[in-house]
Structure formats: structure tokens, C-alpha cells
Amino acid sequence: MSDISDDQNFLDDDVEDTMDEDSVYGYDENGDSDYAGNSDEEAVLDDYGDADDAFATQDMGQKRTFEVDFKSHTVASIESAQKEEVEHVASMFMIKDTDAAILLRHFGWNKERLIERYMDAPESVNLEAGVHEDPARPKLQRLAGFTCEVCYTSSDDEPSGKMETLALACGHRYCKDCYQQYMEQKIREEGESRRMQCMKEKCNLVIDEVTVGLVVEPATFDRYKILLNRTYVDDSSILRWCPAPNCELAVECHVSSKKLDKVVPSVKCDCGHPFCFGCGNAAHAPAVCPIVKLWLKKCEDDSETANWISANTKECPKCSSTIEKNGGCNHMTCRKCKHEWCWICSGPWTEHGNSWYNCNRYDEKSGSNARDSQAKSRASLERYLHYFNRFANHEQSAKLDRDLYGRTEKKMEEMQLTSDLTWIEVQFLKKAVDILTECRMTLKWTYCMAFYLVRNNMTELFEDNQRDLERAVEDLSEQLEKPIEKDNIPEMRQRVTDLTVYVQKRREILLADTANGFQEGRWEWNVAI
Template sequence: MPLSKLGDNELSSDSTDFEYEEEDSDNCDFELEDEDSEDITSNGEEQLSNRNDETLGVSYTFPVSHTKMNTKTHRMIYKSVSLEDMEILLDKKVTALNSVLQLGNNTCLILLVKYKWNQDKLLEDYTNGNITNYGLVMELQKQEQRRSNIPLIKEVRDPKFTCHICFDNPSEGRPLTVFTLSSCDHPFCVDCYINYLKEANKDNKLLLRCPEPTCKQLITMSDLQKISNFEWDRKNQEKLREEQKCISAEQQSITEEEIKTRYQGDKLSSKLHDLNLDDISDSEDEDLIYPSHSEEETDKAKCDTDNHSDPDFDTAITNFQQQIMEKERTEREHERNKTIASKYKLNLTENYCSAHYKYFKNCPIPNCDSMVMQVGFDSDKVGTLSEFVERKLVPTVVCTHKHRFCFNCLQEDHSPCPCSLAKEWEKKCKDDTETCHWLAANTKDCPHCSTPIEKNGGCNHMICFKCGFAFCWNCLQKWSLHYNDFNCTVYVGDADDAKKDQDKNKKLLRRYMFYFELFDNQKRSLDADKKLLRKFENNLRKIQERCGVSWIEALFYRESMDILFRARHELMWTYATMYYIGTKNSCELANAAQQLFSRNIEKLSRLFLDTKIEMIFKQRNKFLNYANLVEETRELLEETFLDYISKDQTKLI
């Protein structure tokens, strides 16, 4: 039977075990299409007025398409998305496919899953009539004509009925609720069906069959939604009955004395509310307003509140944003796993993103469930991520929770240092590579047994502690060849070459230590700023509450802090990049931009340190000006280093 005549209720899984071999393709389903976006103009400004839903809200890895030196940035276009956003995109994808195939959304969804989300291949096979070649012929089984008034979920009282999963039988006094697929006649009790679907969701199964072993009908999304709604409604009804029982039990347990106390309390509160307390002096009605607290107790309570030193309390205030993010993530996790249908949709979304792993990356920050979707590139020479990285460009992206990371290596943002250099630098800092440099620069190997020996005195007569070989420190020859005591008169070319190698290692060591100290110092400054500004934020929040300042008015200090943190982090990685820029290259512009950037960072950091907490809101404009100055010099620094990197002036040392 032609595939075009198959409907949503005519799905069988004769080919459930079929596995489609997906072709490796660099084409992304969400890349910018010519009909949805205009071409990029020569001045680098994009006109994306006609973007479709997939490309709305796109971002770029670099703010401009060309630097002031007219260097093209080849920036990557991306979009920060959540799993909920991807569920909406998948629904639209299925609807768009159904508008072409006219098979129903349920059938189109199953076909996409079987084709491992390769819509192009599916459409190609469907157009060419090659579906049968891949084992996807879904035979139309003769169905009894189902009347619309027969529900999929119903109660059964016939004692002859038996659920083939739990082997339970209903009766007239104890009916059994059963569920049947819309495409077959195999009823099972609804509890068994729900448990069956939950276990399938735990195993991340996407093609679910009828529990009957001889039946090959697939469970459609519509059937799944119906039984999911039934379970959710039943849970709500049970919860409502429990609440009503608790209310009834509480009402019955209230004694006559409690009712009298509550009535008198409500009456007193009503009288106090009717009084105009503002017109009554504090001295006359002090006992009335504060009948249970003495002045000493009140002062003590106030003192305890002002001098609150609970570390958990301070941590809670300091990590306010992290707590909000964690709370929101927990709520999203709850919504995603709330029902059978929502869990199944989550599995579909995660499977789709895994199938397109080249274009979807999860945020590497712990407890962050955001994703970043690669849309394309603002370049006529770069079309893939590998080509972008080969140009030593850094695909820095920002997720929905403002976390910055590298889309290629999934590490924290290390711009402007390319991924390969950043990886090499971290390795150099962690392993004993530089220890070997120090040994080469400050020691010599014994000519007899090659044991490293350090010269700790003025005498050139060296004796190896391991083999006892005596040799000259200058020429590395036997000491017996030297007749003029401490004067080495023997010239050996190999020894001269060894001295040159030693001098070279000394230079490399000095160069490495210079940039490592700058890198490490900036890293320590970043940690110190974070520690200082955590206390700053803690105290500022208290003053904000005491002065009645809204969070919007106090937002400037949080933005300034974020700018300072990002600036220090980026400056730190510029030192690692400078280590790999050859000494023969002209680095005046890079050094000048680096120094200017560093001075502006220190100004902003010093402003946080010198400003008293009571004066913070009066210094708002100064904070904003300093922060803007840091941002301007940071953008200048990025362009300067990109100009150097684009000219391939970096190399491994």
C-alpha cells in the first residue's frame, strides 16, 4: 500500500528492529536559509528582518564582522535555547513535515524517529518511492471500524476479562479501568499500562509498542497524551480528596476553647485596625502596641539581627542568583518529568539534540541545563566549526543563564587564546614540562651516565655522585685532560653546541616565567575580587533593604561586577596568548592595548575597594563610567589580538 494513504491510526512496527544508517552530513536543520534571511552586506551588518522562528534571537561570537584593520572575523551565529524551546521547534518541524506528506503528525513523528531525524533523507526516499528499500513499509491491518463514542479508557465489569500483565479480573462491585490503543483491540488495565510506559521512558525508548507480544502496533503521541492526561487528572483528584479529609479532620478537632480564643483575637484585631494609630502618641499607647516586649528585649532582638553572623545566612544572600537559578532548574525538571507525555517529549528532544551533536552543545557549567545551537557562520569562507577553529578563532558563546564558554572545547571562555594554544598552555602549567626546562637551563648531564648535575660552587672540577666520573663543567671532558687546574683550554664543538642549547632553554624559561607570573597574578586578582565583591554585595543588599532601593536601581553594581570579572578573565588569557606570539613579530599594538586594558581594570577594581558601602548609590555614575571604559578597551583588545591571530603570528614554543 502506498505510504501516502497511511494515517495516524494505521501504524504498525513490523520494522521496529530496523536501524537506519544515518549519513554523515555537515548540514544543520536550523541553519539560515536564503529565503529566510537576506545576504550579509559588505559592511558586515546583517539584515535579518525576515528570519523564521528558528533564527529569531540569534547571537554572534564576535560583536562585529570586521575589525578596524578590516580583518574579517568569520563569526559564528548561534542561539541560546532550552529544552522547552527545542520541544516547540520539534513540534513545528513535525507539523511542517506533515504539511508535505499529509500523513498526520503522529505518523510523521514516528518516521522522523526511525530516520534518526534526517528529514532530507526521509523526503528523498518518500519522493523517489524508496521507502520500501529501508524496511519502512507499514502494512495496513484490517481494523474494526471504531465508533467515536467508544473511549480508549473505560471501565470493565465483565469477570471474564483478564489483564494479561497483572492477571487481575474485574467484577460488578469492583470494576477495572482499562486502556486500549486507537489502532488495536488489546486492552490492559490502566495501572499496568502506566507502569509499562514509565519503564519505557526510563529506558529512553522512543518507539513504543502495544504490550501484547503478538501486536506490532506503535503507540502514537495522541494515545500517549490521553493516558497521560488520565493519570494526571486522577492524581489531582486524589490530592483534592486528601486535602478535603485534612480540612474535615482539622475542623472536627477544634475545641470550644480554641474557637473562643480565635473569635476574641479576631475581634481585637478588628478594633485595632479601626483606630487611627498615627494620631496616638507613642508614650500613651506604647503598652497597647507592644504589650509583650520590653525595651531591653526589643534592643536585644535588634542587635541580634544587625550582628547576624550565621555563615549559612551570609551564603544564602551571597549566592542569591545561584539559588534562583537552582530553584528555576528544579522547577523545570519537575515540569519535564511531571507526566508520562512530558517525560516522553523530553526523551524525544534529548535524542534529537544527540543526533545533531555537532550543532547542539550543553552548557558545561554545573547545574545549568541550557543549550547552545549553532545556526551558521557570517562568512563566505567558513562553513563548519572545524574550519572556524583551524583559523585559530575562538567560538565563545553565552547560554541563557549568561554562562560564557567555548563551543568547541566546552571549557570556560579562553578568548582571545585559540583552543589549541589554551590546551597547550594548561598542559604546560600542570605537567613537569617547565621542570625539564629548569633542569636543562641550570644543570648538565654527566658525560658518563647522563645524570643531571647542578653546579653549587665555583670549582669546575665536577664528580658525579652516581658513577664517580670526574669531568670539567665547562667542556664536559675528563678532568684528567686539564693540566692548568681550573682553566679549561680544550675546545670541543659539541660542548659549544650544548652551551647554546642551554642558553636557549634559559631564554625560554625566562619567557615562560614572565608570562606565567602575569597569568597567575591576574588569576589571583580575579579570585580576590570575587571574594571582596561577595562581601560588598552582601552589605549592599542589606543597605538596599534598609533604604528601600529597588533592585533595578541597584542593578548597576551587579553589572559592573560582571564586567570586572569578565575583563580580568580575558586579560589573564591574553598573557597566555602573548607567550605564543613569536618574539620577532611586532607586538607594540598588542602590548599597548594590554596595558591600557589592565589600567582600566585596576581603576574599576580600586573603585569597589575604596568606595564606602554607604556611598555606593551616590557613586553610581562613576561605576557606570568606569565599567563602560573597561568594556571599550576590552573590545579594542579583542580586535587587536584577532588581527595578530588572523595573520598566523602564533606558534607553539
């Protein structure tokens, strides 16, 4: 009954939602799903003015507890930031801007540490960094009677009787051609930029960027500047390059590495790519970086198990017919016997809408009576497979959303033709798929986190939030799979809108509660992180 999208998260700005979740879509006292009635639908429209307004993507400036501050930077803004730092240090110490740049790069752009060290021992710092205090800037000079010590070419061999040469502040002079070959090899073949030194053996004087520009070809100099920008970002503790292919933006975030066991720094580059600022991997909220690292290593170590569990076919629990899952929705219906069941746990689908729905929760009792090493090993594997199966399924469902995304566009065109809705008004379907995919990825990482949580009351509450989000996601996924009927378009539009808002709300509740739990020290791990 479903198909879902790719690895790439179609993450738009979060929905600003102020309404009570039960007024949109809820569950009755028996746990059965219950769409809001007409009065509730009117309440929804009263709050938002129109169904489309529920998906307004403007950030109202109110940061949620699970969000962090971040900002994207272009190459121009990165160069501007470097220039500002250089000018500050140069004016403070009354030195050349090129020398200030070399000093800052030597200290990894840690200006405070540079100032502290330089104030105590400027000569020692200059020697260490490869700076020579000379007010004159190096320049190319044509000299007669000069022989290069590298290539042994003499100025007498030149038609003019003079050879173009270069010497740094250290006084070691060589011909321009040798320096050009030396620099271009360093830049193009070795990727060096911050510490290109004088060609004289054992001389550690660093060549500044103005001098590099005098010698190398323009294309090589452009490459050199790119490398300088890269080292600036790589050295910075508050900047990270966006990992998206062909993106040249960097993201600034002030979450330190010491806080990564308590904070999940999920950021989103201006190019639209979401990722974790802490580890550079795909966004993995609510799991913290150390837990994600352990989980990915375990999945890699158990690759054969992963290959087995992620098989695309299962048998119908009732008639044993082989069934292939070709969509994201986990509500399966056997074509042969018409039995409706859950792809995840193989249980009857009717049980997934009531209060004793436990598809997301691992039964610890099944492994508590293991008495020998073989039984314990088997119980441990069973527990791992429980969480990995659900982790991999949500990942697969998100990938299958690509097909659903394509079908949604066709549905949007169909709705335009069969109703009086405009293209803007049918965008609710695209928005629903975007949020569905976003929630799939969140659910995926909840199973990574749950695997390492110590079983206690807090874990029970976490899994309750996980279950509520998962149940809502399945309802929205199934709704998006349904064919469009011309007479029911207004009702379908309202139902998808309400479901989408509710699903987004459930995600926010889960992420907010998890973030608060980290700050309050509620979560206990069964491994050291």
C-alpha cells in the first residue's frame, strides 16, 4: 500500500504549529485512530485561516529546545571573515597583513591563543610560525651576474643578460622559474597552501599569499586561494563545509565537541542539505553523535546479518505467500488471502490502532532467561535484529518516497484538472511528502538510540512518543497512497492537511522531550560513550 522517497531529505522549514494536537487528529480511549470531525476541521481553519497556511515555512524566530543556531557562509563571506581577523591582528601588533595571516594560520585561526603567545614572546612565535620581521615585501628583481643554485641557469644565458629572480625576507634568492615550478607542485600536487616554505634547505620562512600571486599562473593562484579557504574552515571549530555534492557553502555553528553527548547539532545548509554539524553525517536526531558512531560501526560489523534482514520479501503470516514490499507504507494486504498485516512485526494490522500496539517496543523478557553463552548470544542477536530491522525499514521507506514523490506530482496535476484548485493550493500534497520523509528519518534514528538505552521508565516514555509518531506516519503514508476521487477532493485535502500538521507535531514532541532528557540527564546508556 505504499511507496516512499530517497535518502535525500526533502526538508522544508519546520511547520509553525500552535494548535492542540488532539484538535487535528487523535486517538480515542481504545487507541483507535479518529480523524477530526467537522467542528475540529473548522477549528483548524480558524487557527490557520486556510489549509495551506498550516504549512507556512517562515521561521517566526522562536527556537525549539531541540534546535541549534546556525548560519551558512559563502566563499565571499569566508574570505571577508579571514580579512577581518588578519586586519585586527596586523593593527594590534603593527605588522604586515601577510605576516598576520601566516601567524593566524599557524595557530589554526585561534586568535586568542595567538595573542596570548605573541604578547609573551614575539620573536619565538615568529620563528616558530616562519615569519621574518621585515617591513619590505618580497618582489621580483632582474639581476645581472646571477646563477640560480637550483637549476644552475645563469643570467648570462638570457638575451638581456639579466634573470628574473625572487628572494624572501631571509635573503635566499632563486630564479623565478624554479620558484614557480616549486610552488605549482606544492599547490597542485600536494595541496599545500598554509606552509609553503623557502626553497633553501632548513629555512622555515613561509611564503605569503602576495608573493605566491607574483609567481604562479592565475589558474594556480585561484586553486591556492581555494585551499586557503578550505584550511580556514577545516581549522575552525565553529565552521564545517556542507557535505552535499557540488555545494561550496560552509555552515557556522557554536556547539562545541564537548557537548556532543548532550546536544544533537542538526543544521541545514542554504543549499537545502540537512546534516549533523558534530560528525558531518546525515542528520540523525534524536540520537547523539557518540551513539550514532557506535551503531554504524555495529551495523558495519554485522553486515552479513544486515544483508539478510534487509531482504525485500516476506511471507504472509496467514497463507505463507511470498510478498514483495514496493512502497513505504507498512500496512500490507495479501493479494491471495486478503490478510492485512504489518510488514515490521508481521502482526495483524487491526492491532496497530489500539492502546496495546507495541510494534516499536522490544520485549526484553524474551531474552531475560538466557542461561548459557549460546542462549545469551542468540538473545543478543535477536535484540539487535529487532532494532536494526526497524532502523533499516524506515531508511528503505524513505528511499521509496522517490516514487511517491513522482506520483504526488501527477496527483497534483490531476487535482488541478478535476477541481477548481490552483497549483499553489495543491502544494499541500508535496508538503505532506516532505514532512513524511523527514519523520521517517527521525524514526530511523530513534531505533538507534533505543538500542543503547537502559530499560527504565524514561525509556518507556521515549518509546511511547516513538510509537505515537510511527503510528501517525503510517496513517499519513496510507492516506497519500489512496487514489483521488473527484467528489472527495475537499475532504481529502483537509484530511491530508490535518494529518500532516499532526505528524509534524508528534515529531516535535518526540525531539523536544528527547532534547530535554539530555539536558536533565534522564537517559542512561548500556554502553560507555
